[in-house]
Amino acid sequence: MTTTKVVLRFPPELTDQPVTYKLIKEYDLMVNILRGHITPKEEGMLVLELTGKKKQLDRGMDYLAKLGVETQRLSKGVKWLKDRCTHCTACTSLCPTHALLVERDTMMVSFDRDKCIACEMCITVCPYSAMEVQV
Amino acid sequence: MKTVEEINEKIKKGKALVLTAEEIIDFARQKGSKRAAEEVDVVTTGTFGPMCSSGAYFNVGHSRPRIKIGGGKAYLNGVPVYTGLAAVDLLLGATAIPDDDPRNAVFPGRFAYGGGHVIEELVAGKEVRLTATAYGTDCYPRKKIETRISLEDMNEAVLFNPRNCYQNYNVAVNVSDRAIYTYMGVLQPRLGNANYCSAGQLSPLFCDPFYRTIGIGTRIFLGGGTGYVAWNGTQHNPCVPRTDLGVPRVPAGTIAVIGDLKQMHPRWLRGTSFRGYGVNLTVSIGIPIPILNEEILVQAAVRDEDIVTPIVDYSQSYPQRESGSLGEVSYAQLKSGEISVDGKEVPTASLSSYAMAREIAGILKDWIQKGEFLLTECVQGLPSSDSGIVFKGLQEKPFRAKKLI
Incomplete structure (x- = not known):
């Protein structure tokens, strides 16, 4: 079994497609929806954690690509710009998965990409633009 | 009893004992305050937080x-x-x-x-x-x-910053049902988080609570260069309730600072953006405290657990200028990452960087040890708790109608 986190971006004409249903029924994938968002222009964004056999996962990703859904691995989504970080800790109390964490002895902040679900809360709260979404 | 002049002589000879405001805590505990005051010459402090009036x-x-x-x-x-x-x-x-x-x-x-x-x-x-x-x-x-x-x-x-280095500051929370965007950061509804903004035991004015050594003309670390205390800061409010050690329990003293921008470094002066609120400058300040006597040492060795601050609701109390707080917490509790408000466990975060404050106190210590930075005697003290200063709100008065001739 393999697990991967992906960001899916849907153009407006695909927002009515039952994508998650198909990933579950036809590709036998476990789907955990981490985050969803539809913009005023009706472009959709879904962050999914997909678990399944490697082969099925690859087939599922092919299906999404053919459909015209843009996919991106989540670990590349949010970046911590260490040099810009002042270790103020403002982000740490709002990070839902504790990907951003304070080491209490040093009072310094660290970022664990694997735990990040790209909720982008840190981007809203960081006063120093030290968190960035990579496009 | 020592004088600033004597301490400077020791600094020039490379013989001064300089400790940071963190290091002095254990030192004073081990040696006792009397002996520590005799041995230690300077305690260095530091703070790195957003300071609007810059x-x-x-x-x-x-x-x-x-x-x-x-x-x-x-x-x-x-x-x-x-x-x-x-x-x-x-x-x-x-x-x-x-x-x-x-x-x-x-x-x-x-x-x-x-x-x-x-x-x-x-x-x-x-x-x-x-x-x-x-x-x-x-x-x-x-x-x-x-x-x-x-x-x-x-x-x-x-x-030139008319108000920096606040001696204590509120812990901000939000008791309303919607997220609010403040100068104390994003506050989640129903006590979702609590933000504070002070370096606590490292913060300059906590280590000299009655401004006995910090005053007009005090040479300081400012933005990575050297600067000076120019005046008391705006909203300087020394006549507030204090703990037994003399530490203000609420926001109190402030300083105005000045320094040559050309000497400064971008790591120590940072443009800052608060979502929904505005732009700010995060300023680094480090102030040396000459240990002239035992009392000054005891105050400089203040610990996070001895410093308290009020928890204030920023959805209603603060914007409407209503008095009252939701309780009092110590900086030791705030730094643990969680406090209790109204029986609810609330995660805490700071807007002021303790890690950078520690680094500033360390750099200033280094400068003094190398003989590159000498202490100054202040030219004039700042108004203290006996000044009778009253912190005024703005009382609005209607314009008078012009008399008809």
Whole structure:
């Protein structure tokens, strides 16, 4: 079994497609929806954690690509710009998965990409633009 | 009992014992305060937090032909500067934002760029765009100028902050049902989080609570260079309730600071953006405390567990200027990452960087040990708890109708 986190971006004409249903029924994938968002222009964004056999996962990703859904691995989504970080800790109390964490002895902040679900809360709260979404 | 002069002699000989405000805590505990006061010469403090009342003034030099920007309009990288001074003296405030910034039109606004960022870029050695328009006079005929300019090109570039280094600050929470966007950061509804903003036991004015050594003329670490305390800060409010050690239990004293921007470093002066609120400058300050006697040592060795601050609701109490707090917590509790408010466990976070404050105190210690930084005796003390200062709100008074003749 393999697990991967992906960001899916849907153009407006695909927002009515039952994508998650198909990933579950036809590709036998476990789907955990981490985050969803539809913009005023009706472009959709879904962050999914997909678990399944490697082969099925690859087939599922092919299906999404053919459909015209843009996919991106989540670990590349949010970046911590260490040099810009002042270790103020403002982000740490709002990070839902504790990907951003304070080491209490040093009072310094660290970022664990694997735990990040790209909720982008840190981007809203960081006063120093030290968190960035990579496009 | 020592004098500043004696301590400076020891610094020059490389014989002064200098400790940071963290190191002094264990030292005083082990040696006892009397012996510690005899042995230690200087305690260094530090703080690195957003300080709204910051800014810089510049003399940009005279163009040929001359222009009187004074009384006209001027911008640095699109950020408006104050021109109500002499012909080519400009004053830039940290919170200034470009005229075309959308502000909170789409709430919460990003406030991505403003005065604080211009200061950071200038200090980093970058060129910025100076644009100005003027009305033209016989002696200053020009009406418009557009040029790139860097700190190096200017005659003077001075950081001048009317209020920095707050002695204590509120813990901000939100008891309402919606997220709010404040200068204390994003506060989640129903006590979702609590934000504080002080370096606690490392913070300069906590280590000299009655301003016995810190006063007008005190030489300090400012933005990576040296600066001076210029005056008490605005809203300086020393007559507040204090703990047995003399530490204010609520926001109290402040200082105004000044220093040569050309000496400073972008790591230590940072443009800052608060979502939905505005732009700011995060300023680094380190102040040395000469250990002249045992009392000064005991106060400098203050610990996070001995410093308390009120928890204030920023959805209703703060904006409506209603008094009352939701309780009092110590900085030791705040730094643990969780406090209890109304029986609820609330995660805490700081806006002021303790890690950077520690680094500043360490750098200042290093400067003093190397003999590169000598202490100053202040020229005049700051108003203290016996000053009778009353912190006033604004009492609005209607304009008087003009009498008809």
